[in-house]
Amino acid sequence: MAQTLIEAHWSSDRAPMIIFLSNGKGHITDGPVYDLCRKCVRLGKALAFHSVTFGRDTNSIPLRRMSEIAHDVFASAPQDSSMPARGNLCTHRNAIDSIQLADTFLGVSNSLRRLRASLMRR
16 A cells, blocks of 8 residues: 555655554565565655554564665665655654654654655544
8 A cells, every 4th residue: 555655755855764653463575565665766766665563563573674675765766866865764663652652753753853754644
């Protein structure tokens, strides 16, 4: 679904970003995550990917892996001159309670100030 949304709403003026929030209890193979990240690179900009696990950190392995894959693809993508200094725009965080969850989203939203991004909720 994310790949379809990104393709349908792609704009070379905006930076693609996904914020993935989950309790971490699901499973995903590496392939779809690599495909999504590489698709963004082929379209012209590397994907910034933030995953957030809420609840117990022991459930965060799938989300950590998604962020690692996104970071690997992001780091190997050609540098975009319209983006700020490289940095790590692919992260994983764990939020144990609603206060940490709010702080996490504030941190991500503050990072958006350096990018030209748009928000879409699904």
